[in-house]
Amino acid sequence: GAGATIASAITYMTEKKLSGNSDSFGKGDIRGVAAPEAANNASACGSFIPMLTLGVPGSGTTAVMMGALTLYNITPGPAMFTEQPDIVWGLIAALLIANVMLLIMNIPLIGLFTRMLTIPLWFLVPAIAAVSAVGVYAVHSTTFDLVLMVALGVLGYILRIT
Structure with a gap:
């Protein structure tokens, strides 16, 4: 439980x-x-x-x-x-x-x-990013949400590599 x-x-x-x-x-x-x-x-x-x-x-x-x-x-x-x-x-x-x-x-x-599992990352990452962007934009239809998504994605990437 x-x-x-x-x-x-x-x-x-x-x-x-x-x-x-x-x-x-x-x-x-x-x-x-x-x-x-x-x-x-x-x-x-x-x-x-x-x-x-x-x-x-x-x-x-x-x-x-x-x-x-x-x-x-x-x-x-x-x-x-x-x-x-x-x-x-x-x-x-x-x-x-x-x-x-x-x-x-x-x-x-x-x-x-x-x-x-054999799908290469060069194809998978942009596909996931595109689907995520469509989903984020569909919720409120604002560009701010897209910019926030990209900013948080970049922040997450920076935190992961450091």
């Missing part, structure tokens, strides 16, 4: 300690990616438990979900099971269906996902 960020961090540290060669972590060792991602996916459903039973968000995602429910005058917590059982069981069913659909879609698409 602590959320994906904590689960991923703990799993990464545990996997690094349990591996015989911890120097390879952070340099492309697949175990450093696979273990945290498995924990990330597993914790998604678990973070809903404190929200539904106690009214306390288990992650950032469930905090946003609590905000959305509150906007519709639905108070997450123990009373939600008696006052809004259709919403509770709808959420649980949606999580179950989503996991099954991910399994059904991901197995045949593994080849495509692995080929996407």
Whole structure:
């Protein structure tokens, strides 16, 4: 119930300690990616438990979900099971269906996902930047947002190389 960020961090540290060669972590060792991602996916459903039973968000995602429910005058917590059982069981069913659909879609698409890793950076970076710029501009339709996006991107790049 602590959320994906904590689960991923703990799993990464545990996997690094349990591996015989911890120097390879952070340099492309697949175990450093696979273990945290498995924990990330597993914790998604678990973070809903404190929200539904106690009214306390288990992650950032469930905090946003609590905000959305509150906007519709639905108070997450123990009373939600008696006052809004259709919403509770709808959420649980949606999580179950989503996991099954991910399994059904991901197995045949593994080849495509692995080929996407071979896309060169000279193509990928401008494509992501263009899609990001369109998304940023679509929200408020102001050039200030685009300039802010570029400025923060440059700042992030400078911080990364130093």
